[in-house]
Amino acid sequence: MYPQIPGTESASARGAVAIITNRHGQVLLHLRDDLPEIAWPAHWAVMGGSCEPGESPADTIIRELDDEAGLIPENLTELFEIIDHRGAGQIVTFFAASWDGVESDLLLAEGVKLQFFAPDYLDILTIPPFIRNGIYRHLATMPS
Known part of the structure; x- marks a missing residue:
């Protein structure tokens, strides 16, 4: 998962996340644990x-x-980097992949829940701003 509490990582720290979509265009999100020692506790994020x-x-x-989930995605593609200025300060590389399985079949090893969401539903979820920006940036490039 993402590193420690905000301010404890150096600006040169690196991370990676994956925007995983299914054939219906839904995005797989991960509900993070509600623990004070992790960045973005109790937020929906990508893994x-x-x-x-x-x-x-x-x-x-x-x-x-x-x-985190025993997940092996298809068509893993590197997208772009975003700095998590308000969280851990990491430079985060975003990847995209597809997976058409059922969330409940995944072996959740961290966090609370994995769930696919339609893009229209993302606005009402509590998502870290840099993750939300990355998801929308990627979805804007996908064919409708």
Whole structure:
């Protein structure tokens, strides 16, 4: 998952997240634990986490998706980077992938819940701003 509480990471810290969509155009979100020691507690986010020393963002996202949910996505593509200014200060590499499984079949190892949401529903969820921006930026490039 994402690192510690805000302000405890250096600005050069790196992370990776994946915007996973299904054939219906829904986005898979992860409800984070409500713990004060993590960044963005009790927020809906995309899955991902911090890069370990010497680990590339691509290797990080593959490891994190497997660790957090036993998920192996299809068509993993690197998108862009966004800095999480209001959270941990990480430079976060966003990836996109597709997966057409059922959320309840995933082995949730961290957090509270995994759920697909239609893009129209995202506005009412509590999502970290940098994650929301990344999702909307990616969805704007997808064919309708």
